[in-house]
Amino acid sequence: MPPFEGVLFDLDGVLVDSEHLAEGVWVRTLAEHGLPIAANEFSHLAVGQTFPNVLVRLQELHGWTATDAFLPVLEERFNQAFHDLPAIQGARETLLALRAAGIPFAVASNSERGRLHLKLRASGLAELVGTHAYDPSWVGGRGKPHPELYVFAAAQLGVDVTRCVVVEDSVPGGTAGVAAGATLFALLAAGHIHPDSSAQMQAIGAARVLRSHRELQEALGVTTSA
Structure with a gap:
């Protein structure tokens, strides 16, 4: 396990x-x-x-x-x-691997609700995420770096946030995850990542710094046939 x-x-x-x-x-x-x-x-x-x-x-x-x-x-x-927004390479496979392993997951984003769901649909990930996509409006508008959004998302999955991994790429989001009591994995796989991002994420408490979804799957202990 x-x-x-x-x-x-x-x-x-x-x-x-x-x-x-x-x-x-x-x-x-x-x-x-x-x-x-x-x-x-x-x-x-x-x-x-x-x-x-x-x-x-x-x-x-x-x-x-x-x-x-x-x-x-x-x-x-x-x-x-965002009409033809690409999923990051390997993201779909990560979600499929988690689902196959029976590990629940959710999305907790600072995006406004309409844009959040637009991005999920455009990237082809909406069906995998299902109803577990949450924005700050679910917690009175208190988005990251406040921890409430991650605490709420974990509760909707029926798990304690301290038993969750948070996957983030930014300091505000990572700060929220750490403040919530989750384990922070920094995933630096997107096109906007800065050279100092790794050091910044380690400084706020990232347990792992990963460069691809393949590395993330290995860190989570899930596999994919893709």
Whole structure:
């Protein structure tokens, strides 16, 4: 038996390769609405954050506030960008292997609920995840780095969060997992990963730093025939 009873996944950058797409949409739309910002600077302030927190950080760091015209444009571009969203290589096989092993899993994401389910459908993972996809609205809007979302997701699986592995790619998400009492596995397999990500994730308490879903499957002790 594995030394855990459930697996809790972040979505963006862990199961779907969406961060670079979202970053491009943000940078383009911000520039058109009065805030030119470099892609790497935006990524540093935004990765792993909730949508409201990104807006707050933009105001705090750049004195920029979203107008009523900004949000509909951004939303429409997100819908277009995520229409053909790829799953990260091996993600589907990881979920299939967990299901075959009888290990429950859930997705806990800072994405807004509509975008969360859009990404799951577009990537072909919605059927595997089923109803166990949770966003901050399930816990009063308190997204990562607060731990409540992971505690809630574990409870929905019927397992204690301290008996779960959290799979994350960002400091805010990893911080939430550790604060919840879960074991943190850092998965750095997406296109947006920075050179210092490994050190950052180890610094907040990652038990393992992994570079692919194949490595994740081995760390979880599950196998796939794919």
